[in-house]
Amino acid sequence: MYRGAMVEHFEEGALIGVLTPEPIDRVLDYRAPEGGCWLGAFVEVPLGPRRVLGVVWGPGQGDYDAAKVRAAGRVLDAAPMREELRVFLEKAGAYTLTPLSQMLRLATRAPGLSDPPSMRKIYRLGQGTPARMTDARARVIATLVDYGGLGFTLKELADMAGVTSSVVKGLAAQGAVEEVDTPRDAPFLPLDPDLPGKPLTEDQVAAADALRTGIRSGRYATTLLKGVTGSGKTEVYLEAVAECLRQGRQALVLLPEIALTSEFLTRVQDRFGAKPAEWHSGVTMTERRRAWRMVGQGGAQLVVGARSALFLPFRDLGLIVVDEEHDTSYKQEEGALYNARDMAVLRASLNDAQVVLASATPSLETWANAQAGKYARLDLKARFGTAVLPDMRAIDMRTEDLPGQAWISPSLQSEVGKRLQAGEQSLLFLNRRGYAPVTLCRACGAQVGCDHCDARMVEHRFQKRLVCHQCGETKPLPETCPACGVTGKMAAVGPGVERIAEEAARVFPDARLAILSSDLFGSARALKAQIEEIASGETDIIIGTQLVAKGHNFPRLTLVGVIDADLGLQGSDLRAAERTFQLMRQVSGRAGRAEAPGLALLQTFQPEHPVIRAILSGDEEGFWRAEAAEREAAGMPPYGRLAGIIISAEDAAAAFDLGTRLARSDGPIRDIGGMVYGPAPAPIARVRGRHRVRLLVKAPKGAAVQSAIARWISPIRLSAKLRLSVDIDPQSF
Numbered sequence: 001m002y003r004g005a006m007v008e009h010f011e012e013g014a015l016i017g018v019l020t021p022e023p024i025d026r027v028l029d030y031r032a033p034e035g036g037c038w039l040g041a042f043v044e045v046p047l048g049p050r051r052v053l054g055v056v057w058g059p060g061q062g063d064y065d066a067a068k069v070r071a072a073g074r075v076l077d078a079a080p081m082r083e084e085l086r087v088f089l090e091k092a093g094a095y096t097l098t099p100l101s102q103m104l105r106l107a108t109r110a111p112g113l114s115d116p117p118s119m120r121k122i123y124r125l126g127q128g129t130p131a132r133m134t135d136a137r138a139r140v141i142a143t144l145v146d147y148g149g150l151g152f153t154l155k156e157l158a159d160m161a162g163v164t165s166s167v168v169k170g171l172a173a174q175g176a177v178e179e180v181d182t183p184r185d186a187p188f189l190p191l192d193p194d195l196p197g198k199p200l201t202e203d204q205v206a207a208a209d210a211l212r213t214g215i216r217s218g219r220y221a222t223t224l225l226k227g228v229t230g231s232g233k234t235e236v237y238l239e240a241v242a243e244c245l246r247q248g249r250q251a252l253v254l255l256p257e258i259a260l261t262s263e264f265l266t267r268v269q270d271r272f273g274a275k276p277a278e279w280h281s282g283v284t285m286t287e288r289r290r291a292w293r294m295v296g297q298g299g300a301q302l303v304v305g306a307r308s309a310l311f312l313p314f315r316d317l318g319l320i321v322v323d324e325e326h327d328t329s330y331k332q333e334e335g336a337l338y339n340a341r342d343m344a345v346l347r348a349s350l351n352d353a354q355v356v357l358a359s360a361t362p363s364l365e366t367w368a369n370a371q372a373g374k375y376a377r378l379d380l381k382a383r384f385g386t387a388v389l390p391d392m393r394a395i396d397m398r399t400e401d402l403p404g405q406a407w408i409s410p411s412l413q414s415e416v417g418k419r420l421q422a423g424e425q426s427l428l429f430l431n432r433r434g435y436a437p438v439t440l441c442r443a444c445g446a447q448v449g450c451d452h453c454d455a456r457m458v459e460h461r462f463q464k465r466l467v468c469h470q471c472g473e474t475k476p477l478p479e480t481c482p483a484c485g486v487t488g489k490m491a492a493v494g495p496g497v498e499r500i501a502e503e504a505a506r507v508f509p510d511a512r513l514a515i516l517s518s519d520l521f522g523s524a525r526a527l528k529a530q531i532e533e534i535a536s537g538e539t540d541i542i543i544g545t546q547l548v549a550k551g552h553n554f555p556r557l558t559l560v561g562v563i564d565a566d567l568g569l570q571g572s573d574l575r576a577a578e579r580t581f582q583l584m585r586q587v588s589g590r591a592g593r594a595e596a597p598g599l600a601l602l603q604t605f606q607p608e609h610p611v612i613r614a615i616l617s618g619d620e621e622g623f624w625r626a627e628a629a630e631r632e633a634a635g636m637p638p639y640g641r642l643a644g645i646i647i648s649a650e651d652a653a654a655a656f657d658l659g660t661r662l663a664r665s666d667g668p669i670r671d672i673g674g675m676v677y678g679p680a681p682a683p684i685a686r687v688r689g690r691h692r693v694r695l696l697v698k699a700p701k702g703a704a705v706q707s708a709i710a711r712w713i714s715p716i717r718l719s720a721k722l723r724l725s726v727d728i729d730p731q732s733f
């Protein structure tokens with residue numbers, strides 16, 4: 001729609017409107033700088049005593065005293081922001097009720113945006129002949145010839161040729177390699193979509209064909225690519241990426257977890273001969289700057305990244321893949337509250353691009369959109385090769401003979417024992433970080449809570465501290481009960497992964513154990529090393545949290561034991577069933593990917609629970625239909641609309657007061673046939689010392705919820721102590 005739109009130019013001195021990422025929610029008037037500027041240009045503008053970054057958003061409004069309008073400063077060295085991205089920010093802001101300036105902040109996270117262009121040295125093939133040709137030297141020359149005269153940094157070239165940098169330097173001294181200064185932000189190595197991919201199975205070919213046809217149409221569409229773990233979804237969507245690159249357009253692959261990127265990078269390298277650009281919090285400033293610029297100039301064909309990559313200034317984005325689309329981490333829970341999956345659909349629709357939502361266990365929203373025909377749906381039915389889905393069984397914990405403070409049942413122990421004998425791996429899964437979720441005093445029963453939040457402190461034995469999982473506050477384990485003063489009676493209650501690891505070490509003293517839990521790895525690199533170690537078979541038993549449920553390939557893993565399958569079913573969250581179903585199926589899918597068949601055992605106290613039964617029977621469509629019917633009857637998403645209004649203050653009463661006032665003035669919500677519930681404590685009721693109160697707006701599906709909420713809350717003047725944020729389509733309800 002906005003693809004390839006014309007760009008307007010403003011003459012020097014013309015009145016222009018500039019949007020800044022500063023917290024002023026309006027476009028300000030300036031005069032176009034010396035030499036004029038393009039619509040969308042990044043400029044520096046005076047704001048009070050400061051100079052700030054801004055984007056030329058349109059012609060000026062002219063509602064200031066013309067004599068007082070100031071001139072914009074210099075135009076920055078970056079491609080103007082395209083209309084497609086500007087419209088995307090406006091629409092995404094309108095949908096999530098986020099101020100436009102805050103949306104712009106998401107799109108200007110480019111380090112060094114206002115720096116002048118800088119140079120760096122690259123090395124390419126020279127005309128000289130080396131005096132003496134060694135093996136190492138020959139490899140350097142061969143690499144350069146291979147890449148048809150492209151230049152590389154010293155480190156890149158040395159790495160590619162497998163030599164030390166002194167070898168390259170030596171060649172440079174003799175003129176066989178040439179040292180050249182080029183702009184620092186060099187294009188990424190070209191990806192070749194026509195390198196041969198893996199031969200696909202019949203199912204995979206059909207799915208890849210459908211996706212390729214979509215890409216070639218040059219129109220917007222969203223497709224759900226559903227297939228069990230290991231069915232080859234990644235292989236298939238890489239074919240869509242290939243087609244997109246052939247069309248000369250860019251592609252973006254979103255992953256829910258940075259830890260998954262390195263495996264994905266390798267697969268891209270195998271398929272296309274080079275690595276894509278990366279965009280997530282683990283990338284260095286220099287690389288981020290390069291990625292941001294190259295995405296804008298077309299020097300990056302494929303980006304793999306976290307949800308924030310959605311706001312990059314693509315030159316012509318033709319495909320967005322959202323892998324593991326059901327993953328809750330796609331929802332940004334602070335600042336602008338957006339769901340990257342939904343925003344991907346919006347952005348694609350504005351640029352005639354395609355979206356692929358890949359998952360083994362799609363969200364109910366996506367499943368329903370496919371049922372309704374809004375999204376296309378492709379199914380990969382079988383696992384690749386001889387790998388079959390694991391057999392799934394429940395272990396009825398009511399009949400297992402276990403002492404107190406032990407969680408690995410005799411039945412599970414015996415299966416793990418068999419795997420140890422056979423030299424195969426087992427995974428013990430518990431979705432709970434730390435050692436014990438509760439620390440209490442055996443004298444008075446008091447539990448240790450966080451001083452700032454409404455949460456219990458969780459013991460982390462490796463860190464030797466109690467940690468609040470909500471705000472990150474830590475404190476030492478108390479010897480003495482803070483409530484009653486008795487010493488030596490503090491006890492850990494319940495299991496976390498660290499405690500399961502301790503138990504596993506006791507039960508299987510000769511096994512090699514590894515714990516995978518996000519808090520135990522200081523860096524993405526350490527985590528990657530651990531994952532590689534496991535994949536290479538140097539581990540017998542993996543003890544892990546949610547982190548392992550996401551897409552890693554452990555070929556020797558044949559047994560998954562879920563320590564507490566009931567964990568997610570407690571509590572009142574309406575999504576509990578959906579989440580448990582997804583998580584249990586994901587984690588079970590880890591077993592038996594290669595030749596060895598897998599087994600998944602779910603320890604449960606309620607084997608007759610409908611969700612547990614659905615998981616075991618594998619009747620997915622039946623499960624979704626039942627869930628959907630329940631939601632529809634209750635008018636809940638995706639069959640009705642929900643929005644949360646979160647009010648926070650240090651003083652709980654002040655937050656409740658405002659909540660009550662709002663609830664009483666609910667006219668605009670009732671006008672659209674909606675209802676206001678609350679105020680009630682928010683799902684996370686206290687964070688960092690602030691009390692949070694939530695109002696829940698429920699409205700019929702087609703209702704104009706955003707504009708009603710805007711009318712409803714706009715008369716409110718917030719005192720400095722109160723904060724209010726709107727959460728459209730909240731994750732928990």
Ligand code: ADP
Pocket residue numbers: 198199200201204227228229230231232233234235236384553
């Ligand atoms: P998913 O994304 O559905 O979990 P993957 O694409 O990761 O599945 O495939 C699972 C494993 O099977 C990977 O190791 C992949 O390389 C392999 N695989 C899938 N399809 C093929 C194929 N057609 N030829 C060779 N290997 C394949």
Ligand code: ZN
Pocket residue numbers: 450451452453454455468469470471472473688
């Ligand atoms: Zn806390």
